[in-house]
Amino acid sequence: MIIAAIVLGSLAFLFLGFEMLIVLGIPGILTKEFFYSTIPNIIYGQRIVGGINHSTLLAIPFFIFAAEIMSKGSIARYLTQMVGAFLGHRRGGMGLTTVATAAAFGSVSGSAPATVAALGGIVYPELKRQGYSDKFSLGLIVSSAEVALLIPPSITLIIYAWLTGTSVASLFAAGLVVGVFLSAVFCLYVLFYAFRNDIKGDPRMPWRERAKVMQRGLWALGLPVVMLGGIYTGVFTPTEAAAVSVVYALLVEMVVYRHMGVRDVVRVATGAAITTGTIFVLLAMGSIVAYFITLAQLPTLVIDFLAAIDANWVVFLLIVNLLFLVAGMFIDPNSTMLILVPALYPVAVSFGIDPVHFGIIVTLNTCIGMITPPFGLDIFVAASTLGESVVKIIRGITPFIIVNLIALVIISYLPDISMFLPRLLAP
Amino acid sequence: MATNPDSGLAKALGLLASFERIALAILMLAMVGLTVMGVAVREIVPAYARNVSWVDEGARYIMVWMVFLSLGLALAEGRQIAMTSFLEKMSPKVQLWVGRFIDLSGLALSLYIAWYGFEMAQNVARTGQFSPTLRIPAAIIYYALPAGFLLLALRYGLSLFGLIDRRANAGAAH
Amino acid sequence: QQFTARIGHLESEQQPRHKGLVMVADLVNERTDGNVKFELFPAGQLGQAREMNEGTQLGLIEGTVSPAAFLAGFNPAVSILDVPFLYPADRAQSDEIRSGAFGDAVLASFAPLGLKAITIWPNGRKSMTSNEEIAALENFSGQSFRVMDSQVLIEQFNAVGASAIALPFGELYTALQTGVVDGQENALDTIATMKYQEVQDYLLISEHGANEDIVMFNQAWWDSLPPEYQAVIEDAFDEVRPQVEELKEAAQATALEAIRASDITINELDEAQRAAFREAMYGPSRDAYLANAGDAGQGIVDAYETAYDAVVGQ
Ligand code: NA
Ligand code: NA
Numbered sequence: 001m002i003i004a005a006i007v008l009g010s011l012a013f014l015f016l017g018f019e020m021l022i023v024l025g026i027p028g029i030l031t032k033e034f035f036y037s038t039i040p041n042i043i044y045g046q047r048i049v050g051g052i053n054h055s056t057l058l059a060i061p062f063f064i065f066a067a068e069i070m071s072k073g074s075i076a077r078y079l080t081q082m083v084g085a086f087l088g089h090r091r092g093g094m095g096l097t098t099v100a101t102a103a104a105f106g107s108v109s110g111s112a113p114a115t116v117a118a119l120g121g122i123v124y125p126e127l128k129r130q131g132y133s134d135k136f137s138l139g140l141i142v143s144s145a146e147v148a149l150l151i152p153p154s155i156t157l158i159i160y161a162w163l164t165g166t167s168v169a170s171l172f173a174a175g176l177v178v179g180v181f182l183s184a185v186f187c188l189y190v191l192f193y194a195f196r197n198d199i200k201g202d203p204r205m206p207w208r209e210r211a212k213v214m215q216r217g218l219w220a221l222g223l224p225v226v227m228l229g230g231i232y233t234g235v236f237t238p239t240e241a242a243a244v245s246v247v248y249a250l251l252v253e254m255v256v257y258r259h260m261g262v263r264d265v266v267r268v269a270t271g272a273a274i275t276t277g278t279i280f281v282l283l284a285m286g287s288i289v290a291y292f293i294t295l296a297q298l299p300t301l302v303i304d305f306l307a308a309i310d311a312n313w314v315v316f317l318l319i320v321n322l323l324f325l326v327a328g329m330f331i332d333p334n335s336t337m338l339i340l341v342p343a344l345y346p347v348a349v350s351f352g353i354d355p356v357h358f359g360i361i362v363t364l365n366t367c368i369g370m371i372t373p374p375f376g377l378d379i380f381v382a383a384s385t386l387g388e389s390v391v392k393i394i395r396g397i398t399p400f401i402i403v404n405l406i407a408l409v410i411i412s413y414l415p416d417i418s419m420f421l422p423r424l425l426a427p
Numbered sequence: 428m429a430t431n432p433d434s435g436l437a438k439a440l441g442l443l444a445s446f447e448r449i450a451l452a453i454l455m456l457a458m459v460g461l462t463v464m465g466v467a468v469r470e471i472v473p474a475y476a477r478n479v480s481w482v483d484e485g486a487r488y489i490m491v492w493m494v495f496l497s498l499g500l501a502l503a504e505g506r507q508i509a510m511t512s513f514l515e516k517m518s519p520k521v522q523l524w525v526g527r528f529i530d531l532s533g534l535a536l537s538l539y540i541a542w543y544g545f546e547m548a549q550n551v552a553r554t555g556q557f558s559p560t561l562r563i564p565a566a567i568i569y570y571a572l573p574a575g576f577l578l579l580a581l582r583y584g585l586s587l588f589g590l591i592d593r594r595a596n597a598g599a600a601h
Numbered sequence: 602q603q604f605t606a607r608i609g610h611l612e613s614e615q616q617p618r619h620k621g622l623v624m625v626a627d628l629v630n631e632r633t634d635g636n637v638k639f640e641l642f643p644a645g646q647l648g649q650a651r652e653m654n655e656g657t658q659l660g661l662i663e664g665t666v667s668p669a670a671f672l673a674g675f676n677p678a679v680s681i682l683d684v685p686f687l688y689p690a691d692r693a694q695s696d697e698i699r700s701g702a703f704g705d706a707v708l709a710s711f712a713p714l715g716l717k718a719i720t721i722w723p724n725g726r727k728s729m730t731s732n733e734e735i736a737a738l739e740n741f742s743g744q745s746f747r748v749m750d751s752q753v754l755i756e757q758f759n760a761v762g763a764s765a766i767a768l769p770f771g772e773l774y775t776a777l778q779t780g781v782v783d784g785q786e787n788a789l790d791t792i793a794t795m796k797y798q799e800v801q802d803y804l805l806i807s808e809h810g811a812n813e814d815i816v817m818f819n820q821a822w823w824d825s826l827p828p829e830y831q832a833v834i835e836d837a838f839d840e841v842r843p844q845v846e847e848l849k850e851a852a853q854a855t856a857l858e859a860i861r862a863s864d865i866t867i868n869e870l871d872e873a874q875r876a877a878f879r880e881a882m883y884g885p886s887r888d889a890y891l892a893n894a895g896d897a898g899q900g901i902v903d904a905y906e907t908a909y910d911a912v913v914g915q
Binding site: 469473474476477480481483484547550551554556557558559560562565 | 651655658659671673674675677714715743745750751755758759764765766767768769
């Protein structure tokens, strides 16, 4: 009864235009006051800070900062010009490029929100210029970033491995296949969209001009080269690579291209700090309600419910999907894993679901949870970094959610997709 | 609706915003600088790597402070995330009253969090807890809450009394 | 009257610490006629170790079982447990030191902090893996190892010419794979669970560090319990301690089999090498400990060295 009132109240606040930080904070406080009143109120202080005091989150402000430098300066323009020079004349070329870049970038950053933040500002104007609708472009950017959690390296898969004792290498192999599969599904959707809406490419560029574009953009091209090279040769971790990319972008914009001065740097740094703040405050406020959901041992209640209805594995996976979609609304992906996997994993095993397959299913669920309305971290990142309204993004993302759900059903009920590569690699 | 730009209040707010902007830029650049310095030391003079083992913790502390210090400025610039599409379709009168209701809730919530955040910080300070690698008082991270949420409360309060028009600024910020 | 303790900890449900806690919870529940209930929250569901320790101290939760390495910021005196080669290889001798005057001195050091530390649980011994040869003392020079945030652990590697680097646990697998760091130290079952053997070439079964867990309750909550319930809880934790160690040893043995199945090169320290490693690492690490822990630390070191000499013999 009280819970229903709290949920309905927050939804009312949401649609009345309350700032999301209020919408997320008040239900947490009310839940505590009604059900956990004996816990000292200083818990709010601990949870709000605890919601963002994670090393793995550091990559996000770094990538936001790097992306804002690149789009205020010239690196972003040169990079898209280079891509355009080779793929711009193909139908759907820019859309396919978005999917491919998100997969490549997401694989190293390991963070879907960081991927949205870093790529969104670069590809969004290009997509619109080529005639993709705003909504389609937003949906494409937000959803193609989600493979960051699947394509290795992935901290989300590592956390799952630790929780369940599953092989990281097998999970990475499965994640690679499923991540690529998902990207391929998005590509198909892009082609379908491009043909149906008759999106014309740019005129084909002659090789001489292509060479000119490449030469002009050489320093810009250095950015992904330095990042990927540094990570794969073990010079730095993905988080550190994010910081290095900021310094590289600053040096190139200030010293080589001279398109930015000290004042510009300060302005961009402030802007990036505010963008980070508007996103992270949601993680911080959301962690209050997440904490009390944990204390209520909600996942255990679900297990009891499963036992009571004597569910089979099809129903079980369905319920897993639903749980993650709801949790992904207001909890970050790694915390979602920590809260739900310990309770669900033994049940999955008892249904004979392979641990690797189950890991991929829950990770994909977590990805989808981050893009489903009303609360989805990636939606808010896009809103804040691209300056678009939440409602517009949600409208744009809806068809992609359907595409995602179809992919989820295929992955869930055709275990061979997840399992063939791990089986091949197993000794 | 908003105050005359020449008034003392407007000047004071402008000054505050300038301080906030500069502080945020410094924190952001420091976070990047520290992390890159950590990589550089590890790669160039590995023998000194143990002397910079506090970099990760330092960057995290800065990040937490940066996030909370940005709250007030973000609200004043109309950048806090909200779903305003439905509100915008309502009559100006409804918008005015709903807007006041939002400002009042925001003011109450930010004061509430600032208060208990401060109490949390004081409690941790009293226990003498130190951060593991930087070896600075762990309470420092919690003082970011009262600081940030008071700046947020200030903006909600000014908006409630019609002294700033935070919604008019939305979009202008981009 | 009913008492409920929310107890949070970092390990997953499959690990010995959690299994031990389940056993204690059952014993306590049974012996207090259901009047004292433990609600267990594994896997860091209630936050990171630092937050759970702080939460226990401030009464946000009632209890936690924390690795000593995560407690240095609260109580510098506890870092004695991070000092390498603190215990002899023999488990029974080790338990004699742990449960005697030395252990009591460590537990007592929590009293001024609002924390009731009731026992030390063993949680295995750390070994080392690396992508470079680590069979002997002189191999370590120039290598880099990931450690938890701890001055003592940093000194432990520094003492043998290696460097210690603090990296988040979640990034460690990839960092080992790409070579950001050469190696790491963990108990064998953690190594096997995280599959570090998939990305490392050498394992040295060194058992150089003891992973010791401090079992703690919020002092005010503890004081609210009737003395007979306090006794029940203390006894239950002591009673289960040997079983936790057995579980841990069994987990380590299973882990070692899994690791042997991979193509990692395995070496083990013999008695003479152990002595040489202790000789190199113990002194500098103890001094790093004393530099942070001050007079309280000196008292604990004295208690330790007396106990060690008495148990191991000179
Ligand atoms: Na990834
Ligand atoms: Na969602």
